[in-house]
Each structure stands twice: as structure tokens, then as C-alpha cells.
Amino acid sequence: MIHFVHGPDRLLAREAALGIARNLDADGSNTSWLDGREVSFADVATAVGAATFFNSPRIVVVTDLLVRAGRDSDSTKSTGGDEERPGRGRAEIESLITAVPDSHHLILFEPNLGSVPAAFKNAAPGAKVVAGEPPRGSALLAWIESAAIQAESSIDRHAAQRLAETLYPQSWDRKPSNPRYDRPPDLALLKAEIGKLALAAYPGRITVDEVAMMTPGAPDQRVFQFLDAALAGDLRLGLDTLERLITGGEEPAMLLAQLLGQIELTTIAAAAAGKNADSVARDLGSVAPGRLSAVMAATRRRAPRAVNSAATAALADRNVKTGRVRNPEDALHDLVLALAASERGGPSGSSG
Numbered sequence: 015m016i017h018f019v020h021g022p023d024r025l026l027a028r029e030a031a032l033g034i035a036r037n038l039d040a041d042g043s044n045t046s047w048l049d050g051r052e053v054s055f056a057d058v059a060t061a062v063g064a065a066t067f068f069n070s071p072r073i074v075v076v077t078d079l080l081v082r083a084g085r086d087s088d089s090t091k092s093t094g095g096d097e098e099r100p101g102r103g104r105a106e107i108e109s110l111i112t113a114v115p116d117s118h119h120l121i122l123f124e125p126n127l128g129s130v131p132a133a134f135k136n137a138a139p140g141a142k143v144v145a146g147e148p149p150r151g152s153a154l155l156a157w158i159e160s161a162a163i164q165a166e167s168s169i170d171r172h173a174a175q176r177l178a179e180t181l182y183p184q185s186w187d188r189k190p191s192n193p194r195y196d197r198p199p200d201l202a203l204l205k206a207e208i209g210k211l212a213l214a215a216y217p218g219r220i221t222v223d224e225v226a227m228m229t230p231g232a233p234d235q236r237v238f239q240f241l242d243a244a245l246a247g248d249l250r251l252g253l254d255t256l257e258r259l260i261t262g263g264e265e266p267a268m269l270l271a272q273l274l275g276q277i278e279l280t281t282i283a284a285a286a287a288g289k290n291a292d293s294v295a296r297d298l299g300s301v302a303p304g305r306l307s308a309v310m311a312a313t314r315r316r317a318p319r320a321v322n323s324a325a326t327a328a329l330a331d332r333n334v335k336t337g338r339v340r341n342p343e344d345a346l347h348d349l350v351l352a353l354a355a356s357e358r359g360g361p362s363g364s365s366g
Contacts, residue, residue, distance in 0.1 A: 016114055016141040017121045018134065024125040025202040027146030031075060031123040034144070038119055039073045046072070050079030055106040059113035062120045075121040080107070080131055104133040111138045148199045151187045154178055161205050162220055167212035169220040176225045177207065184236050237269070241276045245323065249354040256346060266342040270334070273349060277327040326352045 019031045039045045044066050048058060053076070062074040114120045122134075130143055149157050155174045162169040169177075178186035181204065185197050207229060211220045214228055236255050243252035260266060330349040333339040339348065 015116075015119045016111065016138050017119065017144065018124070018130060018138070018141050019121065019144045019146065020124045020127040020130065021146045022128045022198050023146040023148040023201050025146075025200075025205065026148060027123065027125040027144075030144045030146060031121055034121055035073055035075055038071060044070055044072050046074050048074065048076040048079075050076050050081075053079075055079070055110045058120070059110050062114050062118050069117070072118040073121065074119070075123055077123045078126060079122060080124055080134065081126045104137065107133050108137045148201055150185070150189070150199065154186060154199055157201070158204065158208065161208045162212060165209050165212040167208075167215060167220055169208070169211075173220055173222045173225055176222050177204070177211075177229060180225060180229050181207070237264070237272065240269070241273060244273055244350050244353055245276060245280060247354040247356065249350065252350045252354070253347070256350065260343065266346055270330075270342050270346050270349070273346070274327050274331055277323050281324040323353060323356060326356055 017031075017034050019027050019034070021027050035042070035045050046061055048061060050058075058074065058076050058079065062072060064072060066072045110120075125146065129145075134141070148154070155171055155178065158174040158177060159169055159171070162174075178199070182197060182199050184190060186199060190196050208220070211224050211228060215221065215224050236259055240252060240255040240259060243255055256269070259269060326349065330339075330345055330352070333348075334342065334345050339345045
């Protein structure tokens with residue numbers, strides 16, 4: 015029998031893999047754990063095919079075999095090595111699947127994979143798949159309450175929600191419609207945070223005050239959603255996200271600075287069309303190549319508007335610095351409106 019256990023949550027995935035192995039071999043005498051970063055498909059096949067005492071089932075748990083195989087395949091293709099050939103990874107998976115005796119069990123533990131690879135689905139349609147999908151919303155709050163009890167403490171629903179909102183402001187209650195902005199709750203991180211809070215609150219229960227004082231907030235992913243929407247001239251999404259950010263406590267002056275900085279990068283990306291993102295980032299010295307590469311990709315789709323955006327941003331910045339617009343929140347709204355007008359080909363500018 016073959017089991018496939020994957021993420022995205024490592025804690026849930028590991029607990030599931032341990033539970034399966036324990037149910038199949040309570041004392042662990044016939045269970046082997048292998049590191050997929052150090053063994054080959056052939057090594058795994060040999061281990062799972064080995065005979066056991068008294069013909070009892072053998073259980074082999076291998077971690078990160080497929081995710082490593084995928085990286086190796088990509089590396090081979092990029093270097094043009096002798097091993098490069100279509101279907102190599104699929105053939106290795108199929109060979110391993112056929113090597114598993116009916117009486118033995120192979121548990122592929124892939125905590126770094128968020129889904130089942132197509133090659134594995136096709137090769138092992140009868141495999142049992144377990145997804146380490148973290149709970150959200152009320153289920154996540156119930157999990158936090160249970161984890162607090164395990165830490166020999168307790169937490170009320172309001173404090174649990176404050177903790178979830180602090181660490182995962184956009185994604186604690188539901189998946190965003192755009193997977194790009196999804197940051198699933200990390201239960202291992204939450205468990206460690208709850209343990210810290212339980213110790214601080216001892217002998218009492220964890221309250222909102224402890225959460226506010228001791229839990230650092232994560233970056234709000236809605237900031238990136240706002241920047242993307244504003245630059246694309248999406249007035250509805252841009253203003254809606256901006257309102258939610260400000261209501262959530264984001265400082266308008268900081269948001270304005272981030273938007274102006276993003277427009278500056280867009281202008282540079284438009285001027286550097288056709289150049290390598292790594293070399294441009296190296297010349298700038300203060301921008302990560304990955305970030306600049308993403309900006310350059312977005313700029314290619316809207317290059318004709320990049321110059322207009324730069325002029326609009328320069329005017330907004332000048333209005334704030336000269337005191338023509340005194341409130342950073344007003345300046346933000348003016349800039350978002352001006353960018354939307356510019357994107358539609360209308361008159362641009364921030365009059366204050």
C-alpha cells in the first residue's frame with residue numbers, strides 16, 4: 015500500500031505521517047525512516063521490498079523524495095546534462111510504485127509540497143492521499159484553544175482571534191481569491207507562540223493583553239495587493255484595499271512611501287527593458303533581484319503608462335513636501351485616483 019502525505023502545513027503533515035506509521039507498526043520494529051535528500055529511488059525500492067521477520071508488513075517512510083527529484087530534474091534540464099530526457103522523473107516514480115509489495119507500505123512524506131504531483135497521480139491512482147491543510151476561521155480558533163489547553167493554559171475566543179489576526183491578517187479566516195496572496199497559517203509557529211503566551215500568562219489564562227504585548231505582527235499581505243491594484247489603475251480594488259489597511263492600523267504615510275517607491279521601481283524597469291533583472295538589481299544595490307524581476311514582468315504589460323505614472327507620483331510627492339496636501343491619507347487617495355485616470359488615458363495629476 016502507498017500513502018502520500020503532503021503540506022502545506024508541516025506540523026499537520028508530520029502528525030499524519032507519524033499516525034499512519036504508528037497504526038501500521040505500533041512498536042516501530044519494522045519501520046524505516048529515509049531522507050529523500052540522501053537516498054535514490056532505487057534505495058527506497060530496495061528498502062520497501064526487503065523481507066521482514068515472520069512475514070510481518072514492512073513500513074518505509076521517506077521524506078522529501080519527490081520534491082528533491084523535481085529540483086534535480088530542473089537542474090539537469092538547465093545544465094543540459096547527459097541525464098536530460100523527457101519522462102525521466104515519471105519513469106523513476108513508476109518504477110518505485112511497482113516495486114512496493116502488496117503486503118508492505120510506502121509512506122511518501124512531502125511536507126514541502128502543497129499538492130500531489132501529476133506524475134505521481136498517474137503512476138499511483140490507488141494511493142491514499144493525506145493533505146496537511148491547516149484549518150481557518152472558526153476551526154482555526156478552536157485549534158488555538160485546544161493548543162492552549164495542551165500547553166496547560168487556556169485562551170478565550172476573542173484572544174484566539176486576536177492572535178490569528180496578528181500573525182495572519184489576511185488569510186486566517188479564509189483563502190484569498192488570488193493564491194498569490196495566500197499565506198496559510200503555520201500551526202508549528204502558532205503552537206510555539208501559544209507556548210510562549212501560556213508561560214507569560216501563568217497561572218492565569220492568555221488574554222488579548224498578552225497577545226498584543228508579546229506577539230509581533232506579520233507583514234499584511236494586503237499591502238502588496240494594494241500596490242498591484244494602484245499601479246494597474248484598478249480603482250475599486252485599490253481604494254477598497256487601502257481603506258481596509260488604514261482601518262487595520264497601517265500608517266498612511268508609510269503606505270504612500272511604499273507606493274511612491276514601487277512607482278520609482280516601475281519607471282526604472284521600463285527604462286531597463288530587455289536587460290537582465292540581476293544585473294539591474296546589482297547596479298541599484300538596494301533592490302532584491304526577485305522583487306525587481308517581478309516588477310519588470312508587470313511593467314512589460316503596461317510599459318506605455320510607466321512614464322505617466324512617474325510624473326503623477328512626482329507631482330503627488332511634491333504636493334506633500336510643499337504642504338499643498340497636508341494629510342498623507344488625502345495624498346494617497348489623490349494618487350490612486352490619478353493613477354487610475356492615467357491608466358485609462360485621462361488627465362493625470364494630483365491637484366490636492
